Amino acid sequence: MDMSSLSTIGALCDLLKPEDQDSDSDEDQPTSSMGRLGPGNIGKTTSNTTTKSPHHNNKSTNSKDIWDEDEIPDGAEYESTYDPRPQPEYEILYKQAVTPEDMFLQMGNKTNATSSCEDMVVIIKLPDTKMVDVDLDVKPKFLDCRSPKYKLGLHLPHPVDDKNGKAEWDKTKETLKVTLTMRREYDFVNM
Template sequence: MDGLSSIQSLEALSKMLSQGRDDEEDEQPVSATARLGPGHIGPTKCNRNVPPVVSKNSKDIWSEEEVPEGSELDDTWDPRQQPEYEILFKQKITTEDVFLGMSRKDPSSACCECMLIKIKLPDTKIADVFLDVKEKFLDLRSAKFKLGLHLPHPVDSKTGKACFISEAQTLEVTLTMQREMDFINFA
């Protein structure tokens, strides 16, 4: 045992482990975190498995996946005005939710199932309105108005409902939201 605990054997072990290094800085004791810099954050260059970007046309500067949905409809030169709109969130609640508190619902928007978009369209006939709803984008056009709205949550575009209230000259669009964690809130 005295061979392992002697100072000479520890110095010989240290010298043997540091023989492959040519650094002059190794003579001073430095902590492991002091040797790290900004380049050490994230995966190393040799470990990155990034597939090469293959474009269909050599003149393309981005792929279709990089362009957000509905951006092809954004036209800054369109003279039509944007109508006033309001986004509201709706919950489906029963008396058990209100009086007994039996479900896990609360008044926050995280527990809402639907999104209600109220769009004011003064002096507009419903026959002149074009409405297209995609997963993350709502496109509304008429002779006077144009609205390209990026939605705050993905929605089910096939189950939405639209209702035009002629007295208020307002179009109400009700859309069912699709979020990743809905199975927790609505179990």
């Protein structure tokens, strides 16, 4: 069958265009409901029927709320734009348990990438600060460190175990070293 023949193209046009649309003026009209939308369709509708999205939960919402609780990132409650304290210098390091098999025989599946690391170490430099003046709060994705002179609100790059961590104060360097175990979704593959 020759697809380029005139009768084949005509038959294809007849299949795509039903017989009841004889007039050429109907071609300019939109055929889907999306084409009929205009500026008046933006915003809330005032119809009596309410449709719930599949992501809508059964919590009672205040009509003046502009965000759901799920839309606010972890640690946003700690951010304050009016706090004059400067942010201290900090560094994030990653730590992994390496055995001789990993180093010399290369029998394990560990690499030097952060995906093979078990712990995250946050080193915070707090000059002219005493250990008793430091307040530290760790959430699964947020670290909050405050002192009279400094304030650090750090969104962590990976979720951590906020119940089991270790903080060490180095008096000579005036630094706080916080070691946190990471809890990522696919850690079972990399460890």
